[in-house]
Amino acid sequence: MLVRELMTTDLVTAPIETDMQRVAKRMLNARVGSIIITSDGTPTGIVTESDALRVGYAADKPFSAVPVQAAMSHPLVTIEPTATVRAATNRMVDEEIKKLPVVSELELHGILTMTDIIRAHSDLLKEARTIEQGRGLHDPDDWQPSEE
Template sequence: MRVEDVMTDVVVTVDADASLRTAAGRMVEERVGSLVVTADGDPAGILTETDFVSAGYEHDRPFSEVPVHAAMSRPLVTVGPAETVRAAARTMRDRGVKKLPVADELDLVGVVTTTDLVAVQDDLARETREHLDERETWAGK
């Protein structure tokens, strides 16, 4: 199973110079748990719910006074749409992220999250069983 099969194909962005209050409003309006942060139109990082909690604790100021670039996570970790879901899960585990933007060369084409991976867990298990069955057939067992 490929990332493109499970990803959300909408990438919601926010400018790095926007306030966290503006970013929070965008997340609420779009019903997403993260925003890709852009600087001069190019992806520069990601802003997640966890980043909001950290920024609130660290800055101890109203969100309207904290710029997105002060709270975002960087560098932006991405995965390709043709990568396997297993590879995406491994990247998420290894890099300690729960939301992974999907990049097709230089274009962001989606986001895959741990929730997306949990939703296809049964399909992945079935796919694994099928591959094991094929292997046994080829091995003559």
Template sequence: MLVEAVMTTDLVTCDVDATVREATARMLRNRVGSVVVTDGGTPAGILTESDVLHAGYATDDPLSSIPVREAASAPLVTVTPGATLRAATERMRSEGVKKLVVVDGVTPKGIVTTQDVVDNYAGIRREVHDLATDATGWSERSDDLRD
């Protein structure tokens, strides 16, 4: 199964010069757990709920006084739409992240999260089963040709 089949295409963004409060308002308004931080329209990082909590706790300042550029996670960890979910989950694991921004070159196309993987688990298992069944069928057909 490919990333493009499960990714969310409604990407919520905010400018690197915004405040954490402004970015948090976007998250709440759109009911998402992160915003992609852009610099001149180019993805530059991501601000997650965890980043907001950490910034508020670490600085003990109001969110309206914390710049997104200081609180966001960077560099941005990305994946392409044509990558497999297996490759995406491996990337999440190796990078220690729960969200990957889906890009085509430098153009953001969406986001894929661990929740997207969980939500599509049944389809992933079905695809693995189908591949295994096809592989067995090919093996049996090859044996028939040898006889």
């Protein structure tokens, strides 16, 4: 299964000049856990709920006085829409992230989240079984010891 088949395309973005008050408001209104930060239309960073909490605690001042650059994670870790979901999950594990913007040639196409992957879990398992069967591999539950 490819990333483009699971990614969310309804994105929330904000320009890099935005303050954290506006970012938090957009995230709350859109009911999302992250917002992609852009610079001249190019994705450059991401602010997650955890990033917002961290900067809110550390800054000890109103969000309206905190620039988004202080909270955003960058450089942005991305994946191509044509990558496999397996490659994406490996990247998420390696980078210790839960949200992976989908970018091709600096154009933002969507975002793949752990929630997207969990929702597609049964479809991913079916695909893995089909691949295993095509390779002549068998379901471990079907294994029977030989009578030698």
